[in-house]
Amino acid sequence: MQAAPKRESRFYSAASLKGKAVKPREWLVGGLIPQKTVTLFSGDGGTGKSLLALQLAVAASSARQWIGKAVSEGSVIYMSAEDDDDELHRRVDDILRAEGRNYDDIAGMTLRSLAGEDALLAVESQVTLMASELFKELDSRAADETPALIVIDTLADVYPANENDRAKVRQFIGILRGLALKRDCAVLLLGHPSLTGLASGTGSSGSTAWNNSVRSRLYLSRITDGGYEMDPDRRVLTTMKANYGRVGGETHMKWTNGVFVAEVAAQGLDAMAAGAKAQRVFMKLLATFTAQGRQVNHVSGGSFAPKVFSEHPDNEGMTKRALKAAMEGLLASDKIRIEKDGPASRQRSYIVEAGQ
Numbered sequence: 001m002q003a004a005p006k007r008e009s010r011f012y013s014a015a016s017l018k019g020k021a022v023k024p025r026e027w028l029v030g031g032l033i034p035q036k037t038v039t040l041f042s043g044d045g046g047t048g049k050s051l052l053a054l055q056l057a058v059a060a061s062s063a064r065q066w067i068g069k070a071v072s073e074g075s076v077i078y079m080s081a082e083d084d085d086d087e088l089h090r091r092v093d094d095i096l097r098a099e100g101r102n103y104d105d106i107a108g109m110t111l112r113s114l115a116g117e118d119a120l121l122a123v124e125s126q127v128t129l130m131a132s133e134l135f136k137e138l139d140s141r142a143a144d145e146t147p148a149l150i151v152i153d154t155l156a157d158v159y160p161a162n163e164n165d166r167a168k169v170r171q172f173i174g175i176l177r178g179l180a181l182k183r184d185c186a187v188l189l190l191g192h193p194s195l196t197g198l199a200s201g202t203g204s205s206g207s208t209a210w211n212n213s214v215r216s217r218l219y220l221s222r223i224t225d226g227g228y229e230m231d232p233d234r235r236v237l238t239t240m241k242a243n244y245g246r247v248g249g250e251t252h253m254k255w256t257n258g259v260f261v262a263e264v265a266a267q268g269l270d271a272m273a274a275g276a277k278a279q280r281v282f283m284k285l286l287a288t289f290t291a292q293g294r295q296v297n298h299v300s301g302g303s304f305a306p307k308v309f310s311e312h313p314d315n316e317g318m319t320k321r322a323l324k325a326a327m328e329g330l331l332a333s334d335k336i337r338i339e340k341d342g343p344a345s346r347q348r349s350y351i352v353e354a355g356q
Contacts, residue, residue, distance in 0.1 A: 028060065028072050028149055028186040031245040034216055035072070035148070038176045038187045040155075043220035047235060049190055051091060052220060052253075052260050053151050054078060056188070058095050060149050061109035067237070067253050068262035074148020074185075075108035077141060081119035081157030088113055094258030110145060119157040122172055129161065129171045135179075142183040150179070155191035166209040173213035193219070217241035219317070223252075235260065238317035248310060248319040278326035279335075281318045285309045286336065286353060295350035298327060298338055305351055327351075 026035035033039045033056075043049035052067070059066035063073040080088060088111050096102060114134075121138070122129040131139075142150060152158055161168035180187045191210075211217055217240045222229055237251040253260040286305070289296055296305035306323035309315055315323075330336045340349045 025244055026072075029056070029066065029069050031242070031249065032069070032216065032218060032239060033149075033186050033188065034244050035186045036180050036184060037215045038173055038180060038189055038213075039216040039218060040189050040191060040210060040214045041218045041220070042191045042193050044193060044222075047220050047222060048255065048260060049220045050080065050082065050153050052235075052237070053153060053188060053190055054088075054091050055095055055259060057109055057149065057151055058092065058099070058101070058106055061107075062101055062105035064099065064101070064105075067251055067260060069251070072148055075110070075145050076149045076151070077110045077112070077138070077145065077147050078151045078153075079112045079114065079138065080151075080153045081114040081117075082153055083113060084115040085111075085113045091258075098257045098259040108145075110141065110147075114157070120160045121152070121158040122160050122175055124160045124168070129168055129175065131175055132160075135175070139179060139183070142179065142185065146183065147185050149186050149188065150183075151188045151190070152176075153190040155189055163210070164207045166207050169207050169209035170213050173210075189214075211241055214241065215243040216245075234263075236317070240317070248315070248317060250317060250319070274322070275325065275329065277316070278318050278322040279330055281314075281316050282306075282309060282323055282326040282330060283335070283353065285312055285314065286351060288312075288314070290352065290356070295348075297349050298331070298351055299349070303350075 027033065028035055041049060041053060056066045056071065057076040057078045058064070059071045060074055061076045063071075065071065078088075083091070092106070092111075096105070119134065120132050121135040123132050138150070155163075159172055161172070163169065176187050176189065179185075219238045219240045220235055221238065223231070223234045223236055231254075233255040235253050235255070237253065239245070239247055239249040241247060242249075252263040254263055255261075282305070286296070286309075289308075295303060296308050297303050298305060300307075302308075306320045306327055309323050310318060310320040318326075327336070331338075335354050336351050337354050338349050339352050340347050342348050
C-alpha cells in the first residue's frame with residue numbers, strides 16, 4: 001500500500017498579519033454569490049432554477065447583468081446532469097435571442113451534459129467520500145480554463161451518499177469548496193428542497209448540514225399565499241443564508257419570452273399580496289412565541305418583534321422591514337394590541353393578538 005503523503009503544518013501566528021493589506025471579499029454577484037466557496041441554489045422542480053443558473057452563466061461569460069445585478073466577468077463551466085445537449089442548446093438560444101446577444105459573446109462558456117451518464121462527483125467508502133474520476137475531469141478542465149463560475153446541476157445526481165448523513169454532507173461540500181479555493185472561482189450547486197423545506201418556505205434539503213456547510217444559500221420559489229398563485233410566471237429569489245451579506249433579500253422576476261426578467265418593486269396587487277403575506281407570517285410567529293411564553297414588543301431593542309421574527313427560521317423570507325410594515329398594519333387594523341405589565345416605575349410592553 002502506498003504511504004499517504006506527509007502533511008505539512010500550516011499553522012501561523014495571527015501577529016504575522018500585521019502590516020499586510022487586507023484583501024477585499026470577492027463576489028461573483030454582490031451580496032448573493034461569493035467567490036472561492038460553494039453557494040447552494042435550491043428550488044422545487046419546475047420553478048426554473050436551471051434556466052436561471054444558465055442565464056447567470058451566460059451573463060458571466062458575456063460581461064452582462066443577471067436579473068438586474070452586476071456579475072463579475074469570466075469564463076464559466078456549466079455541467080448539467082438533467083438536460084441533454086439539445087435542451088441546453090435550446091435554452092442558450094432562447095437566452096441569447098431574448099437578451100440580444102450572439103454565440104460569439106459566450107465563447108468563454110463551456111457546457112457539459114451528463115444526461116444518461118454516471119454523474120457522481122464523489123465515490124463513497126465506509127469511512128469517507130473521495131473525488132470521482134468525473135470530479136478529476138472537472139478539476140482538470142477548470143485548471144485549463146480558470147473559470148469565474150462552475151455550475152453543477154443537480155445535487156441529487158452528483159452526490160453519492162445519504163442526504164441526511166451529516167458527516168458525508170460536510171465532506172462533499174468540503175470537496176467542492178476545495179475546488180472553489182483551488183481554482184479561485186464560485187461554485188453554484190443546484191438542488192431540490194425537501195418536503196419539509198417546501199412546506200416551511202425555507203427551501204432546506206435533507207440534513208441541516210447542507211445549510212450549515214455552505215456560506216450562501218439561495219431559494220427560488222413561486223409567489224403564493226395560502227396555496228394560491230396569482231401569476232404562474234412570477235418567481236422570487238430569496239437569500240436564505242449569507243455568511244458575508246444580508247439574509248432575507250428578495251429579487252422578483254417574471255418569465256418572459258423564454259427567460260427570467262427582473263421586476264421593479266412590487267406595486268398594486270403585488271404589493272397587497274406581499275403585505276398580506278408579511279402580516280400572515282407576523283401573526284404565525286406571534287402565535288408561536290406566545291405559545292412558548294416569549295414576549296416581543298413594538299419598540300426597538302432586543303425584543304423588537306420585526307427584528308426577532310426576521311431572524312426566525314420560519315420567517316418565509318420576510319425581512320425586518322416587511323415585518324415592521326406588517327406590524328404597523330396589524331396595529332392599525334386592531335388585529336394585534338399592546339399590553340403592559342409590571343410596576344409603573346418599570347413597566348414593560350409586549351404585543352398580543354387581539355382577543356387574547
